[in-house]
Amino acid sequence: MERAEIARLEAITPKTLICGIDVSKRVHWARFVDYRGIPIGKAIRFENNRAGFEHIVSETQRISKVRGMDDVILGMEPTGPYWKALAWRLKGLGLHVVTVNSHNTKQAKSLDDNSPTKNDPKDALVIARLVKDGRYFEPYLRKMCSQNFG
Numbered sequence: 001m002e003r004a005e006i007a008r009l010e011a012i013t014p015k016t017l018i019c020g021i022d023v024s025k026r027v028h029w030a031r032f033v034d035y036r037g038i039p040i041g042k043a044i045r046f047e048n049n050r051a052g053f054e055h056i057v058s059e060t061q062r063i064s065k066v067r068g069m070d071d072v073i074l075g076m077e078p079t080g081p082y083w084k085a086l087a088w089r090l091k092g093l094g095l096h097v098v099t100v101n102s103h104n105t106k107q108a109k110s111l112d113d114n115s116p117t118k119n120d121p122k123d124a125l126v127i128a129r130l131v132k133d134g135r136y137f138e139p140y141l142r143k144m145c146s147q148n149f150g
Contacts, residue, residue: 017073
């Protein structure tokens with residue numbers, strides 16, 4: 001096991017709330033899990049716009065407060081250009097944003113229920129569980145003009 005992989009695993013503790021986000025062009029889906037991968041609540045649908053971003057941030061804050069989870073990691077697939085605006089916004093608010101490999105999501109999805117079918121809430125849960133397992137990467141996000149997110 002590599003040092004980086006060990007560090008990623010050690011970053012996940014009982015106080016960590018993990019959010020997996022399935023990104024698409026117009027509508028995103030999010031699922032929350034604890035450090036064991038147990039789902040918290042139902043899937044959350046939010047739009048790829050400022051109001052949607054504010055909605056997922058408020059839900060993340062609400063759940064972390066109710067559950068007493070001080071650390072939050074939000075994971076997503078780097079899908080086309082659609083993930084970047086969300087990632088920039090979340091990172092701009094000081095949240096820990098990570099990405100997972102699309103190939104890993106597809107493989108893990110078929111392992112979970114022996115079905116590779118596409119389902120956005122299911123994909124969000126798979127992404128959250130990949131993050132829980134330390135199978136994520138820290139994305140490099142170039143600076144973006146602040147006027148877009150003010």
